Amino acid sequence: MRALVYLGPRRMELQDVPDPVAGPGEVVIDAVVSAICGSDLHGFREASPRRVPPLVMGHETVGRIGAVGTGVDPERLGQRVVLKPILSCGTCEACRTGDINRCREGRLVGRDLAGGFAERFAVPATAAVPVPSELPDEVAVLTEPLANAEHVTERAVREGDVVFVIGSGPIGALMVRAAFLHRARQVIVTDTNPERLAFALAQGAEGVPGDDALEAVTAATDGWGADVVIDAAGFETTWALGLQGVRPGGHIFEIGLGAPRGTVDFFTVLGKEATITGSYAWSDQDFARSLELLAGGALTPDGWLTRVPL
Ligand SMILES: [Zn+2]
Ligand SMILES: [Zn+2]
Numbered sequence: 001m002r003a004l005v006y007l008g009p010r011r012m013e014l015q016d017v018p019d020p021v022a023g024p025g026e027v028v029i030d031a032v033v034s035a036i037c038g039s040d041l042h043g044f045r046e047a048s049p050r051r052v053p054p055l056v057m058g059h060e061t062v063g064r065i066g067a068v069g070t071g072v073d074p075e076r077l078g079q080r081v082v083l084k085p086i087l088s089c090g091t092c093e094a095c096r097t098g099d100i101n102r103c104r105e106g107r108l109v110g111r112d113l114a115g116g117f118a119e120r121f122a123v124p125a126t127a128a129v130p131v132p133s134e135l136p137d138e139v140a141v142l143t144e145p146l147a148n149a150e151h152v153t154e155r156a157v158r159e160g161d162v163v164f165v166i167g168s169g170p171i172g173a174l175m176v177r178a179a180f181l182h183r184a185r186q187v188i189v190t191d192t193n194p195e196r197l198a199f200a201l202a203q204g205a206e207g208v209p210g211d212d213a214l215e216a217v218t219a220a221t222d223g224w225g226a227d228v229v230i231d232a233a234g235f236e237t238t239w240a241l242g243l244q245g246v247r248p249g250g251h252i253f254e255i256g257l258g259a260p261r262g263t264v265d266f267f268t269v270l271g272k273e274a275t276i277t278g279s280y281a282w283s284d285q286d287f288a289r290s291l292e293l294l295a296g297g298a299l300t301p302d303g304w305l306t307r308v309p310l
Contacts, residue, residue: 002310003118006055009047014310017056020114020122022069027125029081033141034116035060035305038171042257043111051111059085059109060144061116062137065128072125081128082143083116084287085109098284101151119310129287132295139294139301145170146299147282147290149178152253154286155277156228157182164217164226164245165189167233167256168200168207170304175230175255176203181298188216188226190241199303217245225250225272234258243268255279 003017022028037060043051051057061083065076088095088103095103109115109123131140148171157163163179165172168191179187180203187205190213191197197207208216217226225247231238234256242252243265252274269276282290293299 001119003056003114004058004310006044006051006053006057008053010045011053012044017118020120022067022072022122024070025072025124026069026122027065027072027076027081027128028067028120028122029061029063029083029116029128030066030120031058031061031063031116031118031310033062033137033305034058035141035145037145038169038257040110055111056114056116056118056121057110058116058118058121059083059111060141061085061121062131062141063116066120068125069122076125076128079128080131080133080137080140082131082140082291083109083123084127084129085115085123085144086281087112087124087127100284101281117310129291131291135295136301138305139299140291142174142299142304143287143291143294144282146174146178146294147287148255148279149174150286150290150293151282152230152255152279153178153182154289155279156230156251156253157184158227159183160185161227162217162221163187163228163230164213164242165200165205166213166229166231166238166241167191168193168196168205169232171255172196172230172232173200173203173304175232176200176205177299179228179230180204181293184228186220188213188220190216202303213241214244221247224248227251229253230255232256236262236264239264243272243274246272246274248272248274250274252276253279 088100089105189200189205229242235258
């Protein structure tokens, strides 16, 4: 079969590789659509210590079950599934409450084992979640990224909140949708890329270019600041922008992978009594809720994907 193999920073090659085999308790997923995550891009561009070549990336995949290993219901053959890519131990304290993103033995498909940038790949049967029949492939493939947004907004957004989203790439745009699903009153989004900003507008937000963002947040909140800031960019400049834009007592969520370290103005953190919370991936509950939201028509399919054949 063909697979897109990562060979080192900025080197990826379409190669012929052996077909995967479903081991005990596993299934082989025949990939139909795989989306590219920002973390895949990050791994491709820089020498990420967590993505060791040779590696087949990809953890946002919809496909059909093409083979089942021993112990897996053969009735599942042909079933349409979405990949739930965090593989966790299932027994630790974090796993017992569904917080599988915090499992210390957690592995990620497409990082710690071969993933969806291939015609086929093998995973534990529990990582292949059935997709409701009414949900098209190109929407179902957004289950994992929307779960990331659900993980933030479920904790962050309360009814009537003004939310300031920094960065309107796919995750930022999903944050906009998810904030409204959690009954935000107003969402203001900023990005330096006008096309990305336009897409966030289509999700119902108000979009403002980088330089005017703070002014828009101030104007929308009588000078008070946003209740919630979601930083989907993650650079020193956006950390600073978030701190300027958040209201006293407000909440900043960091999800962007822009820069690993830099300067943060902690006098403003103290003075505003701001809370800064990190967010990584999603829990069992977020993933289930994301699939449920999509099945309920939470997103229109247009504009989320650019198609590239393998
Ligand atoms: Zn991802
Ligand atoms: Zn665990």
